[in-house]
Amino acid sequence: MTAGLVAVFFVACAMIAVGVFGAAWRRDVSAAVPTIPLMFAGAGIAFAGVARFAAAGGTHLLGQEFAVLLAVAAVALVALGLGIAGREGNR
Amino acid sequence: MDSLHAIGFYVSSGVLLIGALGVALLPRRGMRGAALAISGLGLAGVYYSLSAGFVGAIAFVCYLGCALMVAGPQYRTVEAVAGSAWRQVGAIGAALLLGVLAFSAFRGDFVSATFKGGPFDAVALGRLLFAHDVVATEAVALLGLIAIAGAAAAWRLRDRTSAR
DSSP, X not given: OOOOHHHHHHHHHHHHHHHHHHHHHOSBHHHHGGGHHHHHHHHXXXXXXXXXXXXXXXXXXXXXXXXXHHHHHHHHHHHHHHHHHHHHSBO | OOHHHHHHHHHHHHHHXXXXXXXXXXXXXXXXXXXXXXXXXXXXXXXXXXXXXXXXXXXXXXXXXXXXXXXXXXXXXXBOSSOHHHHHHHHHHHHHHXXXXXXXXXXXXXXXXXXXXXXXXXXHHHXXXXXXXXXXXHHHHHHHHHHHHHHHHXXXXXXXXXXX
């Protein structure tokens, strides 16, 4: 059994699609905000997969670096989104 | 990738996708927070099987923080202004996006290269983050600072308004 870049891309595009679906389908904005990390996770998996399987020449860890930045940005956006949504909403 | 790492990749991908579907579909905020934590665990496993253990550790901590925020007691419900027809169009668009991305991943021709790093190359990654691409790191740090300050300001304004 083996896994290559195509398998990684399949997981990545499934994550992005689930995130887009959740963001579009949820009526509650506070429930739609947590789908942002899902989309970012898909992008991060694709970057890490390219760094692992297809980074020919140059820096091999650039994709991993971008995945780290995406994870941190996801936390920041969830905090900001829930904060702004919580300001307007009802408990 | 050897068999052990491939099995780890597929198992972690399953955990990740189950958690992601839970975030998108579960009705209660506590369950959505738990699903987000599960997807963070799966994401860490995927990163580890892709020889990115340090990224996996950071992603797990970040997604655990997201899960705590989602499941926390300060949660508020805000109804969106978009109608149900637009939501259904968005859902169909997500399915089309999945089809297009999966087709391009399946039919694409990719360069293959040998990976020379270790499974947990924190030193090299830290060198990239804090020396080579320090401007990008500072930009994300600034985004995080603005987001946390904005969230705190929003909560304080709400508490002050509700106290009146």
